[in-house]
Ligand SMILES: Nc1ncnc2c1ncn2[C@@H]1O[C@H](COP(=O)(O)OP(=O)(O)OP(=O)(O)O)[C@@H](O)[C@H]1O
């Protein structure tokens with residue numbers, strides 16, 4: 001008699017959820033252990049994190065501010081994922097959106113009710129423009145989108161820094177690396193939380209509906225599941241890939257517009273704060289479902305928020321990043337382990353030995 | 357099993373009395389949610405025998421073999437190997453114990469070469485091996501086991517028969533003593549089947565065993581030593597092949613007698629063939645149609661044909677002679693490099709499968725799992741593939757899931773497939789049941805033409821009769837049917853005219869009433885005149 005593992009071909013959602021909960025607990029346990037070893041009191045820190053991240057009004061406001069861009073970038077990556085395309089460039093499209101929005105904000109004076117929609121429109125257009133080339137290359141020439149979208153991130157990041165320290169540099173306050181404060185802002189609804197938050201929530205819900213309840217969503221699903229079958233059914237797969245990628249670019253760009261017009265109020269280098277990359281993480285956690293983006297983004301936002309709290313306790317930013325990585329790593333392991341079930345094996349003799 | 361009448365070279369080797377069976381199954385049960393796939397199955401396989409496993413679609417044959425090879429765990433019962441109880445946690449364990457399986461749907465990596473596929477995930481693969489080493493090792497293996505393969509060819513470019521040889525070689529290289537083949541001949545040409553059987557007999561002669569799943573009873577009787585039959589997951593019995601007849605087996609399998617009727621005869625009141633002079637233009641025609649593959653090679657050459665309402669046009673030919681291209685051209689999936697497609701006498705400007713479907717042209721594709729279905733999606737989404745843009749499912753750009761589920765329910769009922777629930781991923785259905793669903797889905801939209809490529813592939817004999825009846829019913833309603841098949845008997849039985857393809861050319865179209873197998877066979881080999889000199893060519 002010996003115990004061994006057997007791989008299940010499919011996993012029920014409940015089983016996966018249970019494993020993920022276990023993974024998060026395990027990651028927290030490991031973190032606690034390391035904090036204790038480095039001479040800190042984990043209980044004190046945990047208490048602090050819980051109290052300031054979810055137990056206080058400021059913590060909750062911060063959580064919402066983190067959640068807003070994560071919902072949009074997470075949805076952006078999920079939408080392309082449904083047709084089998086990986087948009088690794090949400091970070092770049094985020095910057096492009098922020099740049100487009102800032103251009104309108106800085107150079108087009110007018111009432112907020114007019115300028116804000118224009119900023120959003122211009123930002124979205126810039127984000128779509130940023131993904132257009134990779135999208136065309138992928139749809140019509142089969143060029144792998146992972147490399148192209150990724151490389152454009154660095155271009156967008158550097159372009160933002162250049163604009164912020166160069167031509168659009170704020171000459172009034174003399175701040176080092178940012179543009180001047182934008183004359184208009186997205187109005188707040190609750191403390192520092194602006195209208196971008198409910199809009200982002202609504203957009204994710206709308207996308208969940210779009211991807212499962214519309215003809216377009218059905219075509220995307222088929223195209224992602226088997227593109228030969230999609231061609232057989234006469235679905236214009238290339239056009240759908242192009243459309244999904246443009247939508248994705250627009251969503252990430254809107255996150256950039258919200259960030260610049262709602263939270264930071266100026267364009268500066270590093271504005272995207274890795275929200276684009278965290279969007280990939282959110283999408284991986286969401287496993288292709290737009291509805292799942294909601295809890296996945298919430299988890300990610302909580303981790304980031306907790307990280308800020310820990311940084312105030314003299315933990316370095318890299319330690320916080322390591323904890324983030326640990327949580328995601330454990331979840332990835334749990335997703336795989338959820339496929340295994342222990343079975344008891346009776347092995348009188350192995351076949352190899354029995355062979356004459 | 358020590359029958360002296362068999363030639364010693366390839367007959368079963370003499371087995372000493374008391375030799376334990378290689379494999380013994382005792383009371384195997386396997387359940388899926390809402391499905392009893394196997395219930396209390398007991399059978400044994402002796403060394404030196406070819407054991408056939410028969411049963412209707414969904415009877416649980418593939419599942420039973422997946423249990424034997426460790427892909428599934430049994431919910432009850434025991435697997436006994438060489439007299440010892442065994443339990444395999446994973447397919448690798450079964451391979452180590454000498455059980456190799458070639459699946460109904462191939463599991464090779466299409467982008468890899470033959471040599472790479474053979475060595476993939478194998479303990480004996482040298483740790484650092486150049487492509488050259490792998491290829492020479494593969495060549496050695498192929499000589500040792502008598503399966504000729506091209507080690508440096510990329511799998512995606514191989515014919516079904518060649519891919520299968522790679523799969524078998526892969527298994528044999530891992531020292532299998534028990535080879536399990538799940539419907540190996542469904543996609544093979546007769547010549548490839550003969551090669552396969554020769555190799556299986558040689559394998560048996562070395563004291564090994566084979567379990568063969570097949571729906572082709574004549575083949576089973578030809579090659580097997582014993583036959584076991586499953587019905588609805590249960591083992592009905594095991595017989596010596598020498599005591600069996602095809603008709604008898606069919607009756608046991610299906611539970612009723614299957615009679616082959618002459619399906620060419622029309623029922624009274626059926627639509628006549630719309631071919632008489634003065635009748636409307638043919639529904640679908642090709643004029644000088646040619647097309648090229650990605651490498652620029654002409655795969656269809658100057659084909660001219662007419663398909664009339666109310667007739668079945670059979671297409672015969674050895675697989676790979678342009679059948680796939682012909683069906684794709686007729687259904688708008690492939691553009692022509694020269695010539696025209698005419699629909700009701702009017703040229704069709706653009707190859708657009710959706711437009712062809714809207715015009716009432718249904719298509720049962722050759723490779724259902726790869727091009728007709730999205731295996732990971734559920735039955736509902738797959739059944740909506742043709743009608744998602746029409747009311748009631750598609751209104752105002754929406755996709756009505758409830759309406760799609762109702763459609764799926766209708767198709768499932770019409771196809772007489774039992775499914776526990778429409779949210780099951782379609783890859784969980786048995787191969788034959790997938791085929792039935794695709795056929796029913798396409799018949800729904802085939803109001804003018806149905807192009808059916810090998811529609812009976814993978815079906816049990818009861819289901820084949822049913823599908824052929826579907827086709828004749830459509831014909832009787834005045835629909836034109838193009839039936840591509842490699843089974844000449846089937847073609848002669850249902851088709852009104854038979855076109856023969858050779859090297860992409862339509863050699864001739866002959867009247868099925870006067871045609872005979874021999875003439876068609878000659879045409880299939882590229883000879884145009886049945887009684888002419890053997891060198892008479894149909895080559896381009
Ligand atoms: N993974 C699975 N999940 C749920 N049901 C399954 C799964 N695999 C098989 N089944 C069901 O078990 C039954 C037996 O299927 P199986 O594939 O063994 O049939 P089969 O005898 O091989 O038929 P065919 O001749 O059509 O290939 C079918 O009803 C099938 O739908």
Ligand SMILES: [Mg+2]
Nearest residue numbers: 418460786787
């Ligand atoms: Mg099967």
